[in-house]
Amino acid sequence: MAVSRTEVWQGGTVVASRPLTPEIRRIEIEVDDPAPVSPGAHIDVRLTIAGERDRRSYSIVDATDEGRRIALSIYTSPVSRGGAAVMNALAPGDRLELTQPLNDFPLRPGADRYVLIAGGVGITAMVGMAASLRARGADYRLLYAGRSRPLMAYVDDLREAHGERLRLHVRDENSSLVVPELVDGIEPGTEVYVCGPIRLMDAIRREWMKRNRPIADLRMETFGNSGWFDAQEFTVRIPASGIEARVRPNQSMLEALEAAGAEMMWDCRKGECGLCEVRVLGLSGDIDHRDVFYSERQKDARSKMCCCVSRVVAPADGAAVVEIVTS
Amino acid sequence: MPETVTAKLLDHPRNAWYVAAWDHEVGRKKILARTVAGRPLALYRTEDGRAVALADACWHRLAPLSQGTLMGPEDIRCPYHGITYDSRGRCTSMPAQETINPSALVPSFPVVDRYRYVWVWVGDPALADPDLIPDMHQMTDAAWTGDGLTIHAPCNYQLILDNLMDLTHEEFVHSSSIGQKELSESEFVTSHTDTTVTVERWMHDIEAPPFWLKNMRDKFPGFSGRVDRWQIIHFEAPSTICIDVGVAKAGTGAPEGDRSQGVNGYVMNTITPETARSSHYFWSFQRNYRLDSQLITTQLRDGVHGVFGEDEAMLAAQQAAIDANPDYEFYSLNIDAGGMWVRRILERMLLAEGRDHAPAPRRGAQLVR
Ligand code: FES
Ligand code: FES
Ligand SMILES: [Fe+2]
Numbered sequence: 001m002a003v004s005r006t007e008v009w010q011g012g013t014v015v016a017s018r019p020l021t022p023e024i025r026r027i028e029i030e031v032d033d034p035a036p037v038s039p040g041a042h043i044d045v046r047l048t049i050a051g052e053r054d055r056r057s058y059s060i061v062d063a064t065d066e067g068r069r070i071a072l073s074i075y076t077s078p079v080s081r082g083g084a085a086v087m088n089a090l091a092p093g094d095r096l097e098l099t100q101p102l103n104d105f106p107l108r109p110g111a112d113r114y115v116l117i118a119g120g121v122g123i124t125a126m127v128g129m130a131a132s133l134r135a136r137g138a139d140y141r142l143l144y145a146g147r148s149r150p151l152m153a154y155v156d157d158l159r160e161a162h163g164e165r166l167r168l169h170v171r172d173e174n175s176s177l178v179v180p181e182l183v184d185g186i187e188p189g190t191e192v193y194v195c196g197p198i199r200l201m202d203a204i205r206r207e208w209m210k211r212n213r214p215i216a217d218l219r220m221e222t223f224g225n226s227g228w229f230d231a232q233e234f235t236v237r238i239p240a241s242g243i244e245a246r247v248r249p250n251q252s253m254l255e256a257l258e259a260a261g262a263e264m265m266w267d268c269r270k271g272e273c274g275l276c277e278v279r280v281l282g283l284s285g286d287i288d289h290r291d292v293f294y295s296e297r298q299k300d301a302r303s304k305m306c307c308c309v310s311r312v313v314a315p316a317d318g319a320a321v322v323e324i325v326t327s
Numbered sequence: 328m329p330e331t332v333t334a335k336l337l338d339h340p341r342n343a344w345y346v347a348a349w350d351h352e353v354g355r356k357k358i359l360a361r362t363v364a365g366r367p368l369a370l371y372r373t374e375d376g377r378a379v380a381l382a383d384a385c386w387h388r389l390a391p392l393s394q395g396t397l398m399g400p401e402d403i404r405c406p407y408h409g410i411t412y413d414s415r416g417r418c419t420s421m422p423a424q425e426t427i428n429p430s431a432l433v434p435s436f437p438v439v440d441r442y443r444y445v446w447v448w449v450g451d452p453a454l455a456d457p458d459l460i461p462d463m464h465q466m467t468d469a470a471w472t473g474d475g476l477t478i479h480a481p482c483n484y485q486l487i488l489d490n491l492m493d494l495t496h497e498e499f500v501h502s503s504s505i506g507q508k509e510l511s512e513s514e515f516v517t518s519h520t521d522t523t524v525t526v527e528r529w530m531h532d533i534e535a536p537p538f539w540l541k542n543m544r545d546k547f548p549g550f551s552g553r554v555d556r557w558q559i560i561h562f563e564a565p566s567t568i569c570i571d572v573g574v575a576k577a578g579t580g581a582p583e584g585d586r587s588q589g590v591n592g593y594v595m596n597t598i599t600p601e602t603a604r605s606s607h608y609f610w611s612f613q614r615n616y617r618l619d620s621q622l623i624t625t626q627l628r629d630g631v632h633g634v635f636g637e638d639e640a641m642l643a644a645q646q647a648a649i650d651a652n653p654d655y656e657f658y659s660l661n662i663d664a665g666g667m668w669v670r671r672i673l674e675r676m677l678l679a680e681g682r683d684h685a686p687a688p689r690r691g692a693q694l695v696r
Contacts, residue, residue: 036451105430109453109455110452132453215419216418220429268428268430292426292428292429294425295425295426
């Protein structure tokens with residue numbers, strides 16, 4: 001599967017916008033310069049958030065007509081960094097700037113079997129993959145985990161399209177995904193695609209490694225915006241340069257440090273590359289590692305963090321503070 | 328719909344199987360670097376003999392994987408910083424870290440080993456159906472034997488297809504071996520389907536040209552006399568042309584189907600676009616008589632190699648003239664019927680892929696000389 005890494009920017013017009021769940025909204029865009037949409041593809045959008053130009057990535061849920069009309073699902077998390085609010089405010093007729101489809105998470109044809117695992121809004125990346133596998137007559141299962149049914153988008157459509165191949169795991173209904181059981185049940189030769197919160201991805205990866213399964217069979221799409229704990233405000237200090245910043249819940253530590261004048265290095269800004277690593281000198285509270293860069297051993301050591309996604313949570317009896325050294 | 332003006336050069340379909348290499352060129356001793364339909368590939372085999380085609384550019388800093396090393400049963404290691412990938416292009420280890428970046432991978436292209444070739448599909452992998460590989464069964468059928476070579480032709484692939492679809496050029500380009508005036512004097516019949524074109528020509532009761540006289544004498548020692556000669560050119564989209572050629576003693580019934588008093592060969596050609604102006608031209612000459620003679624196999628291969636050298640020189644000269652005269656058009660003759668049907672099929676394939684049919688003009692083409 002070819003991986004498209006060339007960004008081609010274009011314009012698009014919003015043609016529809018409606019809520020799917022209280023937290024997820026579906027937005028359909030007619031693009032000026034259509035390009036084929038491969039399963040797993042996303043687009044990047046340029047947004048003005050709080051007066052600043054920024055970009056956000058959204059998976060393409062489905063597309064019609066050779067990619068002329070694409071649909072996104074926008075998830076408003078309680079700690080959204082502002083992108084969702086801007087996207088949700090879009091109405092038919094509005095113009096926006098977006099890339100042609102990009103793909104870091106391509107579905108590879110030709111595996112013996114597939115298991116697709118979606119947690120929450122991670123389902124947006126899986127809808128197209130599942131449709132493509134079904135069209136090809138592949139052997140696949142689609143597992144969709146969520147908190148409660150009203151919060152889970154696309155359930156009816158997926159049930160209709162995939163019948164028994166779809167399995168729902170709903171926490172409120174006591175049918176939560178049991179990860180060790182899940183991993184035990186995956187036969188060798190199966191390719192696994194996961195998209196969802198970091199907890200889910202970490203748990204699957206941990207069980208996977210424990211069993212010495214080939215790491216190349218496990219594919220993950222990271223959003224870098226979910227953690228083990230709710231995001232809260234904390235303080236970061238760089239004693240060497242005297243910089244101190246408050247990191248708001250809807251802001252990353254990297255953003256806060258940059259705003260405070262620290263010169264930072266980074267590349268992916270989604271917890272994959274490790275370039276934004278900072279060393280931890282002192283800590284009041286705990287680190288909420290939200291990256292996929294560090295191993296479990298490294299995360300347990302609490303000595304470094306990827307500041308583009310990871311955060312600090314307060315101890316029971318005090319304020320959350322981290323003192324760091326930047327590279 | 329296709330334009331009425333004949334495109335001088337054609338872009339190539341991407342959703343197609345192209346030959347990347349002879350099967351023996353792809354192995355574990357060295358990784359083969361070859362560009363197929365504009366895609367640089369690193370080709371190798373796994374320990375259990377499966378051919379693999381990965382993009383020849385590492386995910387990290389795009390270093391060519393073809394300069395890397397094969398590791399374990401199926402992995403390839405980048406020559407620059409040592410990232411390893413499996414045969415699917417998935418990263419299996421990264422230097423200096425305990426985890427793997429989940430987006431690390433290089434594209435891996437569908438591959439099929441068939442008819443002594445390694446075929447690669449660089450288009451949409453979901454469409455890569457092995458049943459679409461053109462029929463070249465004479466390459467492996469026990470009733471046939473032969474050998475061939477590859478020409479790296481400095482021209483657009485379409486010029487080679489034109490060359491093979493109209494063999495009247497033999498009279499002028501190959502005058503010392505297979506050319507004769509009867510080629511342009513005899514009638515030909517063209518037929519086509521959605522994906523194939525056939526041009527058939529018979530020359531009755533003629534002198535055998537030198538190449539064919541030698542073949543007749545290999546099968547019928549001491550043969551002399553007149554022959555009936557045939558050429559049945561069969562194109563299969565996008566770029567495979569198998570030509571049924573031969574001569575038989577004149578009047579012994581070859582046109583009616585009895586070829587026992589003659590010699591029959593198949594010129595198997597499959598053309599792989601490399602860039603808009605270069606092609607890999609894989610050919611082989613297969614015969615169905617004196618199967619056990621390596622002498623004849625080698626003589627035929629070398630003989631055809633000489634003949635094709637004359638084509639190669641003409642194709643290079645033609646491409647240079649096209650580039651040097653960007654304002655001149657192509658015109659057509661009656662003899663171009665086969666080649667024009669080939670263009671029609673290719674233009675439809677390109678339209679189906681949502682693409683215009685002309686390749687991008689070469690940068691600075693207008694400024695050349
Ligand atoms: S910038 Fe890549 S992990 Fe933070
Ligand atoms: S370029 Fe391949 S590992 Fe760096
Ligand atoms: Fe020729």
